[in-house]
Amino acid sequence: MQSEVMFAGFGGQGILLIGKILAYAAMEEGFEVAWIPSYGPEMRGGTAYCTVVISDRPIGSPIIKNPLHLVAMNRPSLEKFSNIVRPDGVVLINTSLIPIGSGRNDVSELKVPAVEIATELGNVKAANIVALAAFVARTGLVSTETLKKCVKQEFAKKPKVIDLNMKALEEGIRAAS
Amino acid sequence: MAKVLMKGNEAIAEAAIRAGCLNYFAYPITPQSEVAEYLCWRMPEVNGVFLQGESEVAVAYMIFGAAAAGARVFTTSSSPGISLMSEGISYLAGAQCPAVFVNIMRGGPGLGGILPSQADYLQATKGIGHGDCRMLVMAPATVQEAAEMVMKAFPLAEKYRNPVMILGDGLIGQMMEPVEFPDDLKSEPTNKDEWATNGMDHRKSKTRNLVRSLFLDPVVLNNNNLVLKEKYEKMKDEILFESYNTEKDYRILIVSYGTMSRVCRTAVDMLADEGIHVGLIRPQTLFPFPEEAICKAVTSSGCKLVLSIEMSMGQMLEDVQRSVLGACPVEWYGKCGGEVPTPEEIIDLIKARMASL
Structure with a gap:
């Protein structure tokens, strides 16, 4: 069994980071993982995306034409990638910045106002963690317990923001239910 | 040590340290700059040296100097940077000094692009430097393998007293995968008295080590190159x-x-x-x-x-x-x-x- 998740949004939204946290969590649960960034001549405010591959077998191609899931944090990302998601995948839509749907009836849409939720918690920067938590809660790719552990680990050097991110996790999980 | 999630570039950097290499000279270039980024804080932790050269040409000769002194040394670069190092690599081969070169390839020719490529195959395997110069080339397919090949490369370079290259593409450098390192591999070149200009006092043999690739006598040069040829043939043991x-x-x-x-x-x-x-x-x-x-x-x-x-x-x-x-x-x-x-x-x-x- 192999799942691939594409995370996409603006540079600065913490897209690569949430991809990395998911990869870490899956590794902790014993899966084979690969995290593949889009790297190229990027600019501030441009698009950023990465793909996380999670498998119970050694991972072959790191190049994924059709990922199973998509986490879209801004409108250009949804417009660009919603058509490549495989049927029955989950498409997370950050409705705070995306006023449209995926236009697909063969995927499961998960609408989360990630920016609003994070702003209410006191810091818009946590929108990525809200989205990640909601996505994990919906797909069950890893347990939310492992996810919590890995988020704590990721921010271990910035203890001041751990509380905020733990709250963001809880709210994300709630948004998915 | 437990598995950690690392970019290929970071794993290459850590692997060199685990192999006991405490000298890194380099000049930044995409898509391998994370090696330098990692080693600029990691080298001081292990009392190693990271020195950014003024160009790749200079870097190759910093490598030559450290290798001639018997130190484990390596550099990383990407395609156009390796071209600039080419002259120095040939000098290392000619003088029979060991060092490790990592090429995280990008597209070419010229400045080309910064995305993954394997277009330096012929350069690495057949034309890495002028003269009868060859080097052992290993190509990893995973982050774990990249780390393992780097750790193997140092003893191999010393065994053959010749540069060794790790040839990866941009994706190997940029991708993150789990990697596991052995706890301690640190070692020193065991045969460095064969070539290193590290002083005579401790040596049993009282012949001087001369680091040179200039042999004006055609018979001497021919004999030197026959020695190189024999080594290149012997490298088949490592296939x-x-x-x-x-x-x-x-x-x-x-x-x-x-x-x-x-x-x-x-x-x-x-x-x-x-x-x-x-x-x-x-x-x-x-x-x-x-x-x-x-x-x-x-x-x-x-x-x-x-x-x-x-x-x-x-x-x-x-x-x-x-x-x-x-x-x-x-x-x-x-x-x-x-x-x-x-x-x-x-x-x-x-x-x-x-x-x-």
Whole structure:
């Protein structure tokens, strides 16, 4: 069994980071993982995306034409990638910045106002963690317990923001239910 | 040590430290700059040295200096940077000094692009420097393998008293995968008294070590190069490759290395699910090349076609043709602008070629 998740949004939204946290969590649960960034001549405010591959077998191609899931944090990302998601995948839509749907009836849409939720918690920067938590809660790719552990680990050097991110996790999980 | 998630570039950096290499000289270039980023804080932790040279030309001679003094030393760069180091690499080979060079390839020629490529195959395996200069070249396909090859490269460079290259593509450098390091591998070159200018006091032999690649007497130069030739031949002991699905009856054999080989492996798996068997050989050493293994895979099967699939315009192709010795046709497939072909593309290619066999 192999799942691939594409995370996409603006540079600065913490897209690569949430991809990395998911990869870490899956590794902790014993899966084979690969995290593949889009790297190229990027600019501030441009698009950023990465793909996380999670498998119970050694991972072959790191190049994924059709990922199973998509986490879209801004409108250009949804417009660009919603058509490549495989049927029955989950498409997370950050409705705070995306006023449209995926236009697909063969995927499961998960609408989360990630920016609003994070702003209410006191810091818009946590929108990525809200989205990640909601996505994990919906797909069950890893347990939310492992996810919590890995988020704590990721921010271990910035203890001041751990509380905020733990709250963001809880709210994300709630948004998915 | 437990598994950690690391970029290939970071794993290469850490692997060098685990191998006891405390000298890193480099000049930044995409897509391998994370090696320098990592080592600029990590080297001081282990009392090592990271010095950024003023250019890749300078870096190659910093490497030469450290190697001549008997220190473990390495550098990392990407395609245009390796071209600039080429002169120094030839001097190292001529003077028989060991060092490790990592090339995380990007597209070319010229400045090319910054996305993954395998277009420096011929440079690495056949034209890394002027003169009768060759180097052992290893090509990793995973982050774990990149780390392992770096750790192996230092003792091999010392064994042969010759530069060794790790040839990865941009994706190997940029991708994160779990990697596990041995706890402690730290060691010193055991044979450095053979070449190092490290003083005479502790040495039993009282012959001077001279670090030089200038031999104006043609007989002496010829003899020196015969010594090099013998070493290049002996490097065949280090040939490594991986066979995949070759126990099956196949009519097409793929030869592919690095990231490209992983894509091919997925294509082989997907085709096997449809009942179509394709063999795959992945060279892990590119020089020396696993020619006998490829020849055997062709002659001992019903193989009718060999495909050299690479992210270049068909460079390894020549080595594959040489290995097959005309036993069956060898064709090239690939891309080299920075896009990595997908498994679906490879499957379409195989099916189209199957139909015409």
